[in-house]
Amino acid sequence: MQKRYQVFVSSTYDDLREERKAVMQGLLELDCFPAAMELFSAADSDQWTLIKKVIDDSDYYVVVVGGRYGSLGPDGMSYTEMEYRYALEQRKPIIGFVHADPGQIPSAKTEQSAEGRDKLQLFKELVLKKLCRRWSSPADLQSGVIVGVLHLMRNNPAVGWVKATPSGEVNAEELIKYRRRIDELEALLLASAPPPFPIEDLSQGDELCELRYNFQSARVGQGASSHDSTVMLTWNTIFAVVGPDLLNGTTESVLKASIGSRIKQEVEADLKSQRNFRDVSLFNFTVHQEDFYTVVYQFRSLGLIVIATEGVIRRWKLTPQGDQLLAYIKAVRRKVK
The missing domain is CATH 1.10.10.10 (Winged helix-like DNA-binding domain superfamily/Winged helix DNA-binding domain)
Known part of the structure; x- marks a missing residue:
C-alpha cells in the first residue's frame, strides 16, 4: 500500500509566512503530512514536550532559515534551534534551507540586535554542516523542498503512514492480487488500443x-x-x-x-x-x-x-x-x- 510521510517544518513564523505556505504546498504535492508548529504555543513547557513528540513521530525534518533568529527559550536559545538540535539528537533525516542573499531581506524581517545577529550566524553555520540548499524566494524554496524531500525519501526510507482498514474487512493478499489483476487488464487495454495518430515523425529517443x-x-x-x-x-x-x-x-x-x-x-x-x-x-x-x-x-x-x-x-x-x-x-x- 502507498505510504505517506510526516515532515516536520521548523522556522521562525511572522517573517516567513509566505515561505511556510509555499513549503506546505510543496509537501502536500508530495503527498506528505506537514507538521506545522504554529499550531502550538512555544512559551509553554508542556507544549515543548508536545513539539518533541511531534518531531519523534515525524519521518523527516525541514528547517528554513531567513533573517531572524526567533523567540528565545529559557536557556537563551531560539525555539527553532532547539527543535533543530533535538532532531539531530533523534537522528532524523534533515534538510536545511538558508537564505541565499540575507542583504536583500527587508529590515523589518531581520534581527535588530548584534547579539541576535551573532546567534543567527552561528545557527546558520550549524545548519550548513548538514544537507542544505539556498533559497531566495517562496517559489524556489518550494521547488527546493520538493527536490530535497524526494532526496531524503529515496536515500533514507522511513516507516511512514498507511491508511488503516477495519480488521478482517479485506484480506491483504486478496487485495494485492485483485489490484495486480486490474493493473494487468488496464495494461492490456492500453496496449491493444491503436495510437490516435502516427508518432514516427515525432522527435524522440536519442534525438x-x-x-x-x-x-x-x-x-x-x-x-x-x-x-x-x-x-x-x-x-x-x-x-x-x-x-x-x-x-x-x-x-x-x-x-x-x-x-x-x-x-x-x-x-x-x-x-x-x-x-x-x-x-x-x-x-x-x-x-x-x-x-x-x-x-x-x-x-x-x-x-x-x-x-x-x-x-x-x-x-x-x-x-x-x-x-x-x-x-x-x-x-x-x-x-x-
Whole structure:
C-alpha cells in the first residue's frame, strides 16, 4: 500500500509566512503530512514536550532559515534551534534551507540586535554542516523542498503512514492480487488500443531537445544574480530523469524540479570553468515553463505518460509503454569484451 510521510517544518513564523505556505504546498504535492508548529504555543513547557513528540513521530525534518533568529527559550536559545538540535539528537533525516542573499531581506524581517545577529550566524553555520540548499524566494524554496524531500525519501526510507482498514474487512493478499489483476487488464487495454495518430515523425529517443533554463549565482557576501541559458539533452535522458517520479504518479512541480536538477548536473562543471562563475555558488536551476510543457506534452503524444488528476492538483503517471521504455533505458547493458 502507498505510504505517506510526516515532515516536520521548523522556522521562525511572522517573517516567513509566505515561505511556510509555499513549503506546505510543496509537501502536500508530495503527498506528505506537514507538521506545522504554529499550531502550538512555544512559551509553554508542556507544549515543548508536545513539539518533541511531534518531531519523534515525524519521518523527516525541514528547517528554513531567513533573517531572524526567533523567540528565545529559557536557556537563551531560539525555539527553532532547539527543535533543530533535538532532531539531530533523534537522528532524523534533515534538510536545511538558508537564505541565499540575507542583504536583500527587508529590515523589518531581520534581527535588530548584534547579539541576535551573532546567534543567527552561528545557527546558520550549524545548519550548513548538514544537507542544505539556498533559497531566495517562496517559489524556489518550494521547488527546493520538493527536490530535497524526494532526496531524503529515496536515500533514507522511513516507516511512514498507511491508511488503516477495519480488521478482517479485506484480506491483504486478496487485495494485492485483485489490484495486480486490474493493473494487468488496464495494461492490456492500453496496449491493444491503436495510437490516435502516427508518432514516427515525432522527435524522440536519442534525438536532442533544446531546453531554456534560468539559474542564479552568488558570491559570499554579495547579492544573487539571475542568468538564462540553454542546454541540449536527449529525450531519453529527460525521460530517464522524470520516469522514476512517474512510477506511482506525481505532480508537475516534482517533474519540473527533477529536470532542473538534471540540468544543473549537466552544465555546472562547464559553467564553473568559465571566468565569470569561478568561486561562485550556482543554484536554483529551473527549466523554462514553456519548454517544460513542451517536454510533458511530447511524452504524452508519444504515449509514455497520461494525466492522472487527483483533486485540484494535476498529476501524471507512466503508461505501460512508458514503463517499458523506462525499464529499457535503466537496464544495465552487457559489457563488450
